[in-house]
Amino acid sequence: MIEIELDGKKVEITEGSMIMHAAEKAGTYIPHFCYHKKLSIAANCRMCLVDVEKAPKPMPACATPVTQGMIVRTKSDKAIKAQQSVMEFLLINHPLDCPICDQGGECQLQDLAVGYGGSSSRYEEEKRVVLHKDVGPLISMEEMTRCIHCTRCVRFGQELAGVMELGMIHRGEHSEITTILNDTVDSEVSGNMIDLCPVGALTSKPFRYQARSWELSRRKSVSPHDSTGANLIVQVKNNRVMRVLPLENEAVNECWLSDRDRFSYEALNTQERLTAPMLKQGGEWKTVDWQTALEYVANGLRQIKADHGGNSIGALVSPHSTVEELFLAGALVRALGSENIDYRLRNAEFPEVQSSGGIASSVRWLGTSIVSLSNLQRALVIGSNLRKDHPLFAMRLRAATRKGAVLSVLHDVEHDWAMPVRHKLIAPAGQWAQALADVAAAIGAEQGVTAPAGGKATEQGKALAQSLLSGERKAILLGNAAAHHASASSLLALANWIGQQTGASVGYLTEAANTVGAQLVGAVPGANGLNAGQMLGGALKAVLLLNTEPEFDAADGRAAMAGLNKSQMVVTLSPFKANLEFSDVLLPIAPFTETQGTFVNAEGRVQGFHAVVKPLGEARPAWKVLRVLANMLGLPGFAYESAQEVSTAARGGDHVNTDLVQGNALGNSSAAAIDLSPAAGHPATASIYQLDGIVRRAPSLQLTADAKRAVEASGVDGPPRDARAPSGGSAAHASVGVISS
Numbered sequence: 001m002i003e004i005e006l007d008g009k010k011v012e013i014t015e016g017s018m019i020m021h022a023a024e025k026a027g028t029y030i031p032h033f034c035y036h037k038k039l040s041i042a043a044n045c046r047m048c049l050v051d052v053e054k055a056p057k058p059m060p061a062c063a064t065p066v067t068q069g070m071i072v073r074t075k076s077d078k079a080i081k082a083q084q085s086v087m088e089f090l091l092i093n094h095p096l097d098c099p100i101c102d103q104g105g106e107c108q109l110q111d112l113a114v115g116y117g118g119s120s121s122r123y124e125e126e127k128r129v130v131l132h133k134d135v136g137p138l139i140s141m142e143e144m145t146r147c148i149h150c151t152r153c154v155r156f157g158q159e160l161a162g163v164m165e166l167g168m169i170h171r172g173e174h175s176e177i178t179t180i181l182n183d184t185v186d187s188e189v190s191g192n193m194i195d196l197c198p199v200g201a202l203t204s205k206p207f208r209y210q211a212r213s214w215e216l217s218r219r220k221s222v223s224p225h226d227s228t229g230a231n232l233i234v235q236v237k238n239n240r241v242m243r244v245l246p247l248e249n250e251a252v253n254e255c256w257l258s259d260r261d262r263f264s265y266e267a268l269n270t271q272e273r274l275t276a277p278m279l280k281q282g283g284e285w286k287t288v289d290w291q292t293a294l295e296y297v298a299n300g301l302r303q304i305k306a307d308h309g310g311n312s313i314g315a316l317v318s319p320h321s322t323v324e325e326l327f328l329a330g331a332l333v334r335a336l337g338s339e340n341i342d343y344r345l346r347n348a349e350f351p352e353v354q355s356s357g358g359i360a361s362s363v364r365w366l367g368t369s370i371v372s373l374s375n376l377q378r379a380l381v382i383g384s385n386l387r388k389d390h391p392l393f394a395m396r397l398r399a400a401t402r403k404g405a406v407l408s409v410l411h412d413v414e415h416d417w418a419m420p421v422r423h424k425l426i427a428p429a430g431q432w433a434q435a436l437a438d439v440a441a442a443i444g445a446e447q448g449v450t451a452p453a454g455g456k457a458t459e460q461g462k463a464l465a466q467s468l469l470s471g472e473r474k475a476i477l478l479g480n481a482a483a484h485h486a487s488a489s490s491l492l493a494l495a496n497w498i499g500q501q502t503g504a505s506v507g508y509l510t511e512a513a514n515t516v517g518a519q520l521v522g523a524v525p526g527a528n529g530l531n532a533g534q535m536l537g538g539a540l541k542a543v544l545l546l547n548t549e550p551e552f553d554a555a556d557g558r559a560a561m562a563g564l565n566k567s568q569m570v571v572t573l574s575p576f577k578a579n580l581e582f583s584d585v586l587l588p589i590a591p592f593t594e595t596q597g598t599f600v601n602a603e604g605r606v607q608g609f610h611a612v613v614k615p616l617g618e619a620r621p622a623w624k625v626l627r628v629l630a631n632m633l634g635l636p637g638f639a640y641e642s643a644q645e646v647s648t649a650a651r652g653g654d655h656v657n658t659d660l661v662q663g664n665a666l667g668n669s670s671a672a673a674i675d676l677s678p679a680a681g682h683p684a685t686a687s688i689y690q691l692d693g694i695v696r697r698a699p700s701l702q703l704t705a706d707a708k709r710a711v712e713a714s715g716v717d718g719p720p721r722d723a724r725a726p727s728g729g730s731a732a733h734a735s736v737g738v739i740s741s
Helices: 019-026 077-090 108-116 152-161 192-196 259-269 290-308 323-335 371-375 391-402 429-447 459-469 488-502 515-520 532-539 557-564 622-632 643-651 658-662 705-714
Strands: 002-006 009-013 049-052 071-073 139-141 167-169 176-178 217-222 231-237 240-246 278-281 284-287 313-317 362-364 378-382 406-411 423-426 474-478 505-508 542-546 569-574 585-588 597-600 606-609 738-740
Touching (some): 002 019, 077 108, 152 192, 152 391, 217 606, 240 259, 278 290, 290 313, 290 542, 290 569, 290 622, 313 323, 313 532, 323 542, 323 597, 323 643, 362 515, 371 391, 378 391, 378 488, 391 406, 406 429, 406 459, 423 459, 429 459, 429 488, 459 488, 474 488, 488 505, 515 597, 569 622, 622 643
Parallel strands (some): 002 071, 313 542, 378 474, 406 423, 542 569, 569 585
Antiparallel strands (some): 049 071, 217 231, 231 240, 278 284, 362 738
């Protein structure tokens, strides 16, 4: 540590830090545009010029290293005049269009111009004009004349997104930010460039001209999509979600969002929202009131239970639903005398999960903290197209590779991860267990122990084994394709054995926002209960579909629809007009923005959120619908008056506990029998913008290159949101080791 003097105050700061870092530590604000704490230093805006004693001229605070005894003045006449001169130059060519600029009210240039700009301009020459660019459906570059060339967007793409899609061409007043070849910006985290832009050059295309920043209410929430659990600021006007921004949380999403988290809100305002209960009568859908719809469902469930027994009733639930909704769905089914509940619609294998009172005693989770991903030295990812499945996890691992981490991959397709991958085991999905056994054999030979299965130490296996045996901070991460694999148990057992021998943590990336929560509250079949595959095969007389669309969410959508058509009654609880072909009742439930609830992310972090707008039309929170339905059926134990009471019940005793996941070691799954025979079929995975019902209905996301590629690969005609996950396409991610409670 060294000591400097900053505006008369002594500040201790790590050697090698910049003046800007010392100012941040001291709580002193230095005006800046190009500097950002997450990006490399460019020092090209010069707005942060400060007065350093004995320096012949003002120095940029962001790029001047501190030295022992340095004296810095940020508010001296010399510093202020330098900053005012820089501001004058920045405003020479800037258009005077603040009244129509989407950045108005939250613009750094606008704010600093008030303090450092002049009341009039000395320049009478014509301002330069930069032509607009069309870079896709998410980012608007219509007013690039506003650009001040801070290069934040360029550095973000190059350093954090891993794809340098924007760059600067020409020099002087001819400089401009562009895609060079007039391509589109297709990164899955491209929306962060909008947040980084300190002026109105890059703005949100879906939000363009929709509202002014001071008209919007800002409310906290949590993303319902992948298992990162990204923290959100949802901006609302007139009870309508207008925009979604990141809420900074270094432990979860830092200050970033994936485009899926940022732009999916569009679906909440589409015509596909279900705003009133509907019954199918004579093959036609009729709108009814809640009392009529719930009485129909209650009477149907009573009759089916009387005729066929409680075991003929089941629930297929979405891991994108809240802890409270999943808990009540399980409680309702079990109160009817059934153990048929499952969230694992895309699975090909259904290992038994021990449970007590509907609560799982072991959970597949990340196996480590999200923060630790940024500091790994070795990582092996099995069955995941990480960049598209978990964009923010990919950013963490990308940061680790910049620090020298060695990344290895086992998959059936060589995806572009936009980061260096040292070892690639590319094998057909059916041979992943054998490929992993070969790695285990190489590790066993190196360690002098017997491998758990009949593998062969191949050259690739030896190289990967050497990687995992070296280094300190290590992780083995199983993705969606590994979780949904027909040999999922064998893959987990082999991964656990390798983890034990190499000192690596083992875990699942977990597919959805509440995959871990679904396990913790027992949204899996109990003793003698049917799993999702059996229920989708037509084994039930009555089916409750909570926030799920089997056509898109099941391993085989067409077979699932055929199986559900065999049921006497199918009840869909959804925010959207979904499952019209085979449902008998549609009950409108509130999406995450219209209800209170809890998600448990991949690392086991319990995050609660509140409604940010009122439910649309006659939609109601799903926990209320399930509670009222249980009351109408005369079932005991459903006297909940608030979501908080449901949450307490779900998380009480042996239920969801913040420490239940992170505080436990992995279960001894390596003792499971390992089958190395080739597995049939390809694991079912969802492409990036087909993961859940909300993203499938977000218009702008469905116009992206990723969404269009998914449609082309699926071979399905029609709008992008109707695309099914490619049968042999990219593997998604998520799922990890087993933890004992």
